[in-house]
Amino acid sequence: MLLEWMMNGHAILYTGVTLAFWSTILIVGICYTIFDLGFRFDVAWFLTETSPFMWANLGIGLAISLSVVGAAWGIYITGSSIIGGGVKAPRIKTKNLVSIIFCEAVAIYGIIMAIVISNMAESFSGTTPETIGARNYQAGYSMFGAGLTVGFSNLFCGICVGIVGSGAALADAQNASLFVKILIVEIFGSAIGLFGVIVAILQTSKVKMGD
């Protein structure tokens, strides 16, 4: 029975990844300790030597990709419910497209933020931490943070709206008067995506990259 459980693809994948991760950390930690090279573990070095461009572009990438994941997830959940429910109750088709639009809005927030953030990335001529300057580092980290903020907010917003929309479609199929009330729940769910966008705009308001 243990063998059957292990044969599951999920189990193998996650056991493998977890094992690799923890063993790397363990071995690296042991090496640092044995060779008395703990002084070489320098987080400040990592943060100042890695290029601000890496952080900025990670932020941009995460902004759009996580938003799209959220939107896609929401649409697929709602969409399948509408299509399934529409077999027996074709009248729900048109009204429930509103849920799809709420999910899509999340993706639009994501792409707008990605474009806004990417416009802030300018080139600078500095190679050492002193010549790069604190402002460029702040710009890099802010863009990363903003991208992360908008990405994760939109991810969960999209999933939320999707599941609520799916419920709305099925309830509507049963009883047409339920739909309008459920729409209010969806609106609350959609607001949280907007919060993420507002905070991301605030984070990048002071960004000025360049010389």
Place this chain on the structure above:
Amino acid sequence: MPTQSPPTAGHIVGQQQLASYLEKALNVGPRNVVLFLQDKMSIEDFTMYGGAFGNKQDSVFPNLEGALRSSASSVVLPAVSWPASNAVIGQLQDQLETSPLYMDPETLSQLRLNASSPALLVFRLPYGIGADLMSAKEVLSGNDEVIGQVLSIMKTQAVPYTAIYTALRPSREAASLSLEAGVGGGRSLLQYRSPYKDRERERERQRRIKEKAGVYGPVEFKENENTCILLWAKGLSVSILRSGNWEDHDLTSSTFGEGASPKLHGSSCDKTKARLVLNYENVLGHRSFKLIFGMSQRYYKVSARRWFTLDIVELEYDGTKATFNGSRNIYAPAEYSYRCELVTSFRWPLLVPRSSKDPSNQWRVTFEDFQIQGFNVTGSDFSYASDCAGFFSPGIWMGLMTSLLMVLVLTYGLHMIMQLRTMDRFDDPKGPAISVPQTE
């Protein structure tokens, strides 16, 4: 002649050791010395052309081998440091107290040798320039014939002699280190070609042809019989910008190696500060020239450990001081020494001029394979060397981070795909198979 023990494999015989070998040989053996001086020679020539791979009949050294076998005693030194072999004529001159006579086989047959009075007969043998395999073999074969002729003439004269076969410089150098130094002398993934590089490469190449042995001890500064500061480098050079050109001066030979005794007046060390002053004369037109390393150590609260830094590298000449600041990049825990492959002030500089108006902006310093320790020296050896090149470079970290992120995304995607199930509610294995007609 008492048999002398050959040197251990891989050991490079330096000037002192060569002098002692020669002294021992000449004290007991015959004082008529026949010196065959070839332009270039390496042990590889004998391996390649001496029939060492079972093909004795192809050997180009039959006379040489015969002489070695038939002699009363012989010793082979497979690796002699290049300046030492260069100076062998001078050493023999000193030990025999006679001046060398440059000869060839014809003039030798006319010479009358005496067993009691010492004589130094030198035969110059060519090697050939840019030789390809064929001509090198011919040249060595020709040299061997000359050796055979000379030794047979000596035999007919019935005078005991000592024969030495050596060369002025090696014919082959060991593979050279790549000095494409990156950040702080470590690896660099982000190399760019600078206009200085080609000239530098030419200079490096010329320098590398010089003594490659490089096995010498560090410069030690002792305070009260205890070694306080240690410094070692494979190359130490300074350059000055004069009228648009960089003129350089190599300080390695006057600081390190046999026969170099750098003057350390003005050096000092105590528990928190160490200062090593190397005094030179006649460097780049300056009569007195000093190279000063200033280090300090203290306790740093955040890391809870003592660190030392190389604060300044100063060039003092004719009353002017050119100061480079090194405390930003050159540091190590106080118990260890600092070592770096390349410490320069111009290429991925670890040393920067103190200010934009400082005279050090006209200077460049280059330290190759540089190791320094100013505190906590026990004995006269360096402590563990904290290298300037870390295990991962910033580029590697950036790559790892983004790769890790993508692996996470991949894992997530795989998880989603693997939980897709096809509908099996209406499957009926016992029922009729679904038929999809081709036509309408």
